[in-house]
Amino acid sequence: MKAGDVMFFRSIVGKLWISFIVFAVIILLFLGLVFSELFAGFYYELKSEKLVDDGTRLAEILAEYPISNPMVGRQVEFMASFVDANITIIDPEGMVRMCSGSGYMGRSAHRGMTGMMMMQHGVRLNTDEVNEVLKGNVVVKRGYHQDFETTLLTAAVPIIRDGEIAGAVLLYAPMEPISETIKTVRLLILYAGGGAIVVATVLSLVLSRKITRPLLKMNRIALDMARGDFTGQVPEDSRDEIGALARSLNYLSQELKKKTAAEKRIEQRRRQFVANVSHELRTPLSYLQGYTEALKDDLPKTEEERSNYLSIIHDETLRLRRLVDDLLDLHRIEEGKLVLERGPVAMDELIKVVVSKLEPRARENGIKLEAIVPEGLPLVAGDADRLEQVLINLVSNALQYTGSGDVVRIEVKDRAGRLQVKVSDTGEGIPEDELPYIWERFYKVDKARTRKGGGTGLGLAIVKGIIAAHGGEISVESMLGKGTTFTFILPVAGPMGAGG
């Protein structure tokens, strides 16, 4: 059995099926009992009324005419035939004087009525109902009758002549017809039970389509999801709990899909990162190895050559150091652990420092480095060292990608509560389709030229991280062959003036 498969009796449809049938059987049993009782009661009620009616009519006739009158005999026979009862007439002593069952049974050929034959003339009846009726009361009784060996309905009506009890009319009706009816009802209920089972089965099948199908489909999709396949979608059309479950499952699938995709991207980035770092480390390390080995083997012949080797080794060490520093910075930025030593920063001062540091390099390459800083600039709330790092990075890049005769300019503007700093150059520019990627770590536009200025492609990623940590924004505009402008905006510290 696969995961998610269920046995019929454990399945929802199976459980429903059983419940339906148990329910139907209980209801039908109950109905059967209630109907039998109701029918019997109803029949008894009707029949006894009729018997008492007929009895009363006969008693009235008998009160007027003596029993020897042939009309009385005919009347008794007639009545016995259509009330479906045996009629016995007794005198005040309880002696049977006439009996419709004596030698003539008419229509009342029911089983158990043979006992009627015992009611012959001259037999003395001494039952409870006889004693009771001879006291002048109308008696109605239902129950098993000893003499007839069957369940009978008995009605006894006294014959009252001139205020005296002159005898009684006894009517015995069998309960057979109602027993037959009850039997029929029970049979009908049995058929209904069979029908209920059929209906339950059909209903379960219909419900299986409605309930189980989507559930089974969801089950399959959940199993697919566990295997990493998120293509399956459950139909969400029903408005009930199953529809809600379907919607949740689809949502879950969607979210898991996004998450797995994100995880894949992260994993890919991590691998790419390790590859990039190894690549960046390899070149300086092979330089270091090569030149130290050359020194060890006393390869350089002159002192000048020797010091040249040492300065290469020194440069490469610095380069490695920068790389490691950058990686650490980047790590802190990406982990959100970049600690800013915030304080009021005077941007004009900072720019002066940066210009003084990079001026020699600019002059060396025939590049004009200029700063346009207005008076009375507001202070910036930030980390002076980190902001200097940003400026040095941007200006170094500008110097890096410009040539002799070009201009690199730093320009600051106060823009309504925010300070805008532009670092622009008239250098080579960046191709438009590469612009969105320059912020990514290790991204270099001209992959072939990386060694020249020692760029690793980490600088702009760090710059962006630092500006973001200050609550600022940075953007870039560039025209290939015309130059590049980096613009960043920083929130100002407060209403204080420059140098305050």
Ligand code: ADP
């Ligand atoms: P790198 O250390 O290589 O300079 P950055 O992250 O600072 O790395 O810059 C990423 C890339 O963006 C550089 O390799 C360079 O191709 C391009 N770039 C950055 N600044 C400029 C600029 N001022 N002019 C032209 N290209 C630039």
